[in-house]
Amino acid sequence: MNNAANTPPGWSYNPAAWSQRLPIIVLAVAGFVMAAYLALYQYRVVPKVWEPFFHEGSETILNSDLSRLLPVSDAALGAFAYLLDAITGIIGSQKRWQTMPWLVIAFAILVGPLGAVSIALVIAQPLLFDAWCTLCLATAVISVLMIGPAMDEVLATLQYLKRIHTHSAAQFWRAFWGLKTALE
Amino acid sequence: MWSQFIATLIGIWLMAAPAVLEYAGAAADNSHITGPLVATLAAVALWECTRGVRFANVPLGLWLVIAPMVLEHETPAAVNSVACGLALASLAFVRGRVKRSFGGGWAALLRHQAGKTA
Numbered sequence: 573m574n575n576a577a578n579t580p581p582g583w584s585y586n587p588a589a590w591s592q593r594l595p596i597i598v599l600a601v602a603g604f605v606m607a608a609y610l611a612l613y614q615y616r617v618v619p620k621v622w623e624p625f626f627h628e629g630s631e632t633i634l635n636s637d638l639s640r641l642l643p644v645s646d647a648a649l650g651a652f653a654y655l656l657d658a659i660t661g662i663i664g665s666q667k668r669w670q671t672m673p674w675l676v677i678a679f680a681i682l683v684g685p686l687g688a689v690s691i692a693l694v695i696a697q698p699l700l701f702d703a704w705c706t707l708c709l710a711t712a713v714i715s716v717l718m719i720g721p722a723m724d725e726v727l728a729t730l731q732y733l734k735r736i737h738t739h740s741a742a743q744f745w746r747a748f749w750g751l752k753t754a755l756e
Numbered sequence: 757m758w759s760q761f762i763a764t765l766i767g768i769w770l771m772a773a774p775a776v777l778e779y780a781g782a783a784a785d786n787s788h789i790t791g792p793l794v795a796t797l798a799a800v801a802l803w804e805c806t807r808g809v810r811f812a813n814v815p816l817g818l819w820l821v822i823a824p825m826v827l828e829h830e831t832p833a834a835v836n837s838v839a840c841g842l843a844l845a846s847l848a849f850v851r852g853r854v855k856r857s858f859g860g861g862w863a864a865l866l867r868h869q870a871g872k873t874a
Binding site (some may be wrong): 699723 | 771774777784785788789792793795798800801802803805806855856857858859860861862864865
C-alpha cells in the first residue's frame with residue numbers, strides 16, 4: 573500500500589498515503605455534519621439547536637448579525653468548506669503530491685482559511701456576544717486539528733515543485749498541473 | 757509533543773479563565789482573544805512536520821507577561837496572565853521528539869540547490 577515508490581525523496585513516510593489522509597477526511601466529514609446541522613437551525617429547518625452547556629448561548633451566536641453578514645449563513649458556508657475539504661482530501665492517488673500539485677495546494681488553501689475563520693468566530697463569541705456555542709466550538713476544534721496533518725503533504729508538493737523549478741523553470745507549470753515533465 | 761499539548765491546554769484555560777476567576781473588562785477580552793490564538797498555534801505545532809510553529813507562541817506569551825502593565829487587570833487575572841505567559845514562552849523552546857524526516861523540511865524550500873549553479 574504505502575510502498576517506497578510513493579514516498580517523497582528524503583522522507584521517512586509518505587504524506588499522501590491513505591493512512592495519513594483518512595483521519596483528515598474523517599474530520600472534514602464530521603465538521604460538515606455539524607456545520608450542516610447548525611445551518612439547518614439557522615434556516616429553521618430544525619426548530620431548536622442542541623446546547624448542553626451554555627443555555628441560550630448557541631441561539632445568541634447562531635442568530636447574531638455576524639452570522640448573517642454574507643448572503644448565506646456562516647454555518648452554511650462552513651459546511652460547504654468542510655465538504656470541499658473532504659472531497660479534495662479523497663481525490664488523487666497516494667502519489668498525488670507529485671501527480672496533482674494543484675489539488676494538494678487547493679486543499680491547503682481550503683484548510684488554512686477555514687481554520688482562520690473558525691478561530692476569528694471563536695474570538696467573536698465572548699467578545700461581541702458574551703456567549704458560547706458548544707457545536708460552533710466543536711467545529712472550530714475540528715478545523716484547527718485538520719491544519720497540522722494537512723501541511724506535510726503540502727510540504728512534499730512544494731519541495732517537488734522547487735526541485736522542478738531548480739532543474740528547469742520552464743517545466744514548472746506543467747508540473748503544477750500534473751502533466752508530464754522531463755524530470756522524475 | 758507534550759510541551760505543545762500543555763500549551764494547547766493553557767490556551768483553552770485562558771478562554772475559560774474570565775468565567776472561572778471572575779474577571780471582566782479589558783483583561784477578560786485579552787484572555788478571550790489570546791486563548792484561542794495560543795491554543796490554535798500550539799495544536800498545529802503538535803504535529804512533527806509543523807513543530808516549528810511553536811515559536812509563534814513566544815511573542816504571545818511575552819505579551820501575556822506584560823499585558824497586566826498595559827491593560828487594567830485585577831490581581832487574580834494579572835497573576836494568571838503572567839504565569840500563563842511565562843509557561844507558554846518557555847514551552848515554545850521545548851522541541852520534543854521528532855522521529856520522522858521530511859526531505860529537509862520547510863527550510864529546504866528556501867535553500868539553493870546544487871542543480872541551479874551547474
